[in-house]
Amino acid sequence: MSDATTGLNPAFAQIDSLQLNGGPLIICDVDEVVLHFIEPLEKRMARLGMEFIDTRYRLTGNIRHAATQDLASYEEVYDLLHGFFDDPDLHQEPVPGASRALAELSRTAQVIMLTNMPARFQKDRERVLASHGVPYPVIVNEGAKGPAVSRLAERIDGPIIFLDDSPSNLVSVRDAVNHAHIIQFIADPRFFATAEIVDGAKLTSNCWDETHRFIQGILSEHMATR
Structure with missing residues (x-):
């Protein structure tokens, strides 16, 4: 950019x-x-009712809402990642x-x-x-x-x-x-x-x-x- x-x-x-x-x-x-x-991101995703579809190495297009199985949009993935790094309780080992x-x-x-x-x-x-x-x-x-x-x-x-x-x-x-x-x-x-x-x-x-x-x-x- x-x-x-x-x-x-x-x-x-x-x-x-x-x-x-x-x-x-x-x-x-x-x-x-x-x-x-990946592991701490999955924990945050679980709290938000989201999950990986599989272990393909990408984020956009590989995250869905667990309850509906609907694919997360680009904007939702963007918000997920920014929220992840904004989290004061984030623990990345x-x-x-x-x-x-x-x-x-x-x-x-x-x-x-x-x-x-x-x-x-x-x-x-x-x-x-x-x-x-x-x-x-x-x-x-x-x-x-x-x-x-x-x-x-x-x-x-x-x-x-x-x-x-x-x-x-x-x-x-x-x-x-x-x-x-x-x-x-x-x-x-x-x-x-x-x-x-x-x-x-x-x-x-x-x-x-x-x-x-x-x-x-x-x-x-x-x-x-x-």
Whole structure:
């Protein structure tokens, strides 16, 4: 989505304000990658009389009203998600191993969190992540993530590793930054088991130990060639 006054993606100003050293960069999504999302969302949906139709990896078109079996509209899904992040009692548990892996990887690479949500949630998102040992800059984006990652890539000479659960975001980044290492990560075991593998993904995983080893291999290879 473009900013009406600048014509730029609203994430660009946030990206341009970052202090980057040009070295390896890990760009990591938040929900269902470092924080569980599906399970707490289902709890909220149950309170509202809603449910997933199945474990296909999408939201719009996959949520219905339990009592009537009617499909939830786009507007209802939009309100559901915004209500989810507005909920003061929201408890998103960390995905096991995520904070430890990122802490170790941050010794040799910069780490940035790139998440799709309105800007008003940014500070809360940073606070929640920091409370779970994930104290990295949070960039809030709207729409496809390819343009934001491309903007970041302009300032990076080393490898770029991008982790996300959303197939559309993975494809967007794959097409925008063809040298990026794309990792498809889905923490929820049900949605992971039914996910279609994204063409071009270097790794598809729901385990941070495995993901850590894979990323460390990329970083070690880079350091060996310097």
